[in-house]
Amino acid sequence: MIYTRLRVEEKLLHQRAQELGVPSRLVDATHWVLGGDLDVPSGGVALCRAISHGQNETIARCLESRGIRVSNPPEVMARCGNKMLTALALDAEGIPQPRWRVALSPEGAMEAVGDLGFPAVLKPLCGSWGRLLAKVNDRDALEAVVEHKHQLGVNHQTYFIQEYVEKGGFDVRAFVVGGRPVAAIRRSSPHWITNTARGGEASNVPVDVEMYRLLEGVQRAIGGDFLAVDLFRSDRGWLVNEVNDGGEFKNSIGPTGVDIPGLIVRHLLDLK
Structure with missing residues (x-):
C-alpha cells in the first residue's frame, strides 16, 4: 500500500490485511523520484492511496508501466479525478445525473448558467472534500464567482457547472x-x-x-x-x-x- 499520509483508512486496510493473513507492506512515497529504480516488489497488487489525486495517478501510471497491477487502475483514477470525464462516462452509459455544462471563458460560464438556470453550482474540474464549490443564486453572485475563478489562474479557467439539485x-x-x-x-x-x-x-x-x-x-x-x-x-x-x-x-x-x-x-x- 502506497501512501503519502497515513490516514485512518490506510491503517485500517493494513490492519485487516494482517488479520486476514494477507501479506501487506506500507510504503511511504512522499520522497519518491519516479523514473528511477523504486523499492517496490514485483508481483502482487499496488494499492495507491496518496492524498493528492494527481500524485496518486502519477504513481499508478509509473507502476503500471512496469507491469504491476494497480488498484484502482490509472484510467479509473483519471475518470474520477476530472468531473467532466466522470460526467461524460456516466452520460455514455445513460446514468442519470444533474444537468451539467463546461465553459471555457467567463462569458461562456454566464451563458451556461443562463441555460441551466439559477441556482447553479460551480465546481473545480479536479477537487474533493467539498472544497471550492460555489452555489450561485443570482447573476450578481455568478459574476463575482466567475471573476474570482478567472483571476485564480489557468487551473480555474475551465468552468464545470451543474444544476443545483x-x-x-x-x-x-x-x-x-x-x-x-x-x-x-x-x-x-x-x-x-x-x-x-x-x-x-x-x-x-x-x-x-x-x-x-x-x-x-x-x-x-x-x-x-x-x-x-x-x-x-x-x-x-x-x-x-x-x-x-x-x-x-x-x-x-x-x-x-x-x-x-x-x-x-x-x-x-x-x-x-
Missing part, C-alpha cells in the same frame, strides 16, 4: 467493491454541502434494488476495484453527483456495520 438536506455516499455495491450512508446537514469532511452526519441507508442497479451502472461506466459514489434523491429519482476512486470510509463502517476495509483487502487478494 434540491436534495432535502441529505445525500448518499455508496461504496462499490469489486463491482458489487456493498454499503451506503446518508449524509445529513443543514448546509447544502453535506460531506462528512464538512460536518455532515452519517447514518445507514439500505441499498435497495433501485440503488443497487444504479450503482452497477456506475461501475460499468467508470470501472475500477473500489468506488465511492455520491447520490442525490430528487423528483427525477436517484442522480449520481460524483464518483470517487480513493474515497474515505472511516465514518461509514460504524453506521453500516459493513467491514469495508476487509472487503477491499479480499478483493485485492483475488486480483493476484
Whole structure:
C-alpha cells in the first residue's frame, strides 16, 4: 500500500490485511523520484492511496508501466479525478445525473448558467472534500464567482457547472467493491454541502434494488476495484453527483456495520 499520509483508512486496510493473513507492506512515497529504480516488489497488487489525486495517478501510471497491477487502475483514477470525464462516462452509459455544462471563458460560464438556470453550482474540474464549490443564486453572485475563478489562474479557467439539485438536506455516499455495491450512508446537514469532511452526519441507508442497479451502472461506466459514489434523491429519482476512486470510509463502517476495509483487502487478494 502506497501512501503519502497515513490516514485512518490506510491503517485500517493494513490492519485487516494482517488479520486476514494477507501479506501487506506500507510504503511511504512522499520522497519518491519516479523514473528511477523504486523499492517496490514485483508481483502482487499496488494499492495507491496518496492524498493528492494527481500524485496518486502519477504513481499508478509509473507502476503500471512496469507491469504491476494497480488498484484502482490509472484510467479509473483519471475518470474520477476530472468531473467532466466522470460526467461524460456516466452520460455514455445513460446514468442519470444533474444537468451539467463546461465553459471555457467567463462569458461562456454566464451563458451556461443562463441555460441551466439559477441556482447553479460551480465546481473545480479536479477537487474533493467539498472544497471550492460555489452555489450561485443570482447573476450578481455568478459574476463575482466567475471573476474570482478567472483571476485564480489557468487551473480555474475551465468552468464545470451543474444544476443545483434540491436534495432535502441529505445525500448518499455508496461504496462499490469489486463491482458489487456493498454499503451506503446518508449524509445529513443543514448546509447544502453535506460531506462528512464538512460536518455532515452519517447514518445507514439500505441499498435497495433501485440503488443497487444504479450503482452497477456506475461501475460499468467508470470501472475500477473500489468506488465511492455520491447520490442525490430528487423528483427525477436517484442522480449520481460524483464518483470517487480513493474515497474515505472511516465514518461509514460504524453506521453500516459493513467491514469495508476487509472487503477491499479480499478483493485485492483475488486480483493476484
